[in-house]
Amino acid sequence: MFGLQGKVALVTGATGGIGAEIARALHRQGAKVALSGTREAVLAELAAELGEGALVAPADLSDPAAPQALVERVESELGRLDILVNNAGFTRDGLAMRMSDKDWADVLEVDLSAPFRLARAAMRGMMKRRAGRIISIASIVGTTGNPGQANYAAAKAGLVGMSKSLAQELASRGITVNVVAPGFIRTPMTDALNEQQKTRLMERIPLGRMGEAADIAAAVAYLASDEAGWVTGATLHVNGGMAMS
Amino acid sequence: MSDTAEKVKKIVVEHLGVEEAKVTAEASFIDDLGADSLDTVELVMAFEEAFGVEIPDDAAEKITTVKDAIDYIEAQKAA
Numbered sequence: 001m002f003g004l005q006g007k008v009a010l011v012t013g014a015t016g017g018i019g020a021e022i023a024r025a026l027h028r029q030g031a032k033v034a035l036s037g038t039r040e041a042v043l044a045e046l047a048a049e050l051g052e053g054a055l056v057a058p059a060d061l062s063d064p065a066a067p068q069a070l071v072e073r074v075e076s077e078l079g080r081l082d083i084l085v086n087n088a089g090f091t092r093d094g095l096a097m098r099m100s101d102k103d104w105a106d107v108l109e110v111d112l113s114a115p116f117r118l119a120r121a122a123m124r125g126m127m128k129r130r131a132g133r134i135i136s137i138a139s140i141v142g143t144t145g146n147p148g149q150a151n152y153a154a155a156k157a158g159l160v161g162m163s164k165s166l167a168q169e170l171a172s173r174g175i176t177v178n179v180v181a182p183g184f185i186r187t188p189m190t191d192a193l194n195e196q197q198k199t200r201l202m203e204r205i206p207l208g209r210m211g212e213a214a215d216i217a218a219a220v221a222y223l224a225s226d227e228a229g230w231v232t233g234a235t236l237h238v239n240g241g242m243a244m245s
Numbered sequence: 246m247s248d249t250a251e252k253v254k255k256i257v258v259e260h261l262g263v264e265e266a267k268v269t270a271e272a273s274f275i276d277d278l279g280a281d282s283l284d285t286v287e288l289v290m291a292f293e294e295a296f297g298v299e300i301p302d303d304a305a306e307k308i309t310t311v312k313d314a315i316d317y318i319e320a321q322k323a324a
Contacts, residue, residue: 124290127283127287169283170283172281172283173283
């Protein structure tokens with residue numbers, strides 16, 4: 001089950017912890033994986049770890065022309081693009097009172113507009129083949145909101161609305177469009193929390209632990225598979241039960 | 246029939262999976278040939294690729310029949 005032999009995937013933000021783990025999971029299932037991100041050396045390291053069937057494809061998604069060029073490069077070097085994983089994103093937190101237009105716009109640009117442009121570029125080939133998977137990584141804060149993250153939460157909620165619309169547009173062509181919404185994932189940032197902060201966080205997670213990048217990667221691998229062919233327009237919450245919707 | 250007309254009809258037959266006899270010059274993609282809105286976008290994309298022409302959105306909107314497509318492409322090629 002869930003094999004991806006013969007498929008080609010593109011993972012943006014593959015330099016990050018979650019993105020790298022998604023790339024590993026898709027590669028393990030048999031897909032060739034294009035690794036995108038801004039730090040080429042980190043991508044090269046991951047490609048070396050994966051071995052055959054990995055392509056280093058750096059891109060700066062704050063450039064509006066980058067998504068089209070990135071998809072074209074993947075299609076020309078790996079022959080096709082079956083699975084797009086919109087994982088790249090960044091935060092620039094601040095209370096709304098003090099959030100500049102630039103902090104708002106920059107986050108929306110990379111976290112929401114770039115995924116749209118990537119999806120638009122990728123759907124052309126997918127429509128021709130009558131098959132494809134577009135999976136976007138959102139966040140629990142897109143559902144719950146979070147003080148200091150109006151821009152990030154808006155972008156992540158935006159991915160959900162965008163994906164539902166694309167799911168309806170593309171369903172007749174065998175393309176599914178879904179979202180994975182991670183909760184709190186263990187990262188160097190969350191490792192730095194003190195014991196009291198951690199205890200308070202744990203009280204809000206019924207399953208009693210932080211998530212691991214592998215928890216998210218497994219959800220993506222499922223949605224990418226042929227077996228998930230009847231799932232579209234869905235948001236899969238992977239958050240230890242912290243928010244249920 | 247011109248080469249362009251032949252090629253346009255072939256693309257329409259392939260994309261919409263309709264019988265060639267139904268693809269007359271006056272046939273409307275949506276009303277007569279069963280295309281949905283996404284099909285019409287795909288057809289325009291296919292014409293662009295096959296003929297190496299650019300069909301901007303406002304022109305694409307006006308291409309509703311087989312003849313519209315042939316005329317537009319021939320005008321572009323002549324230009």
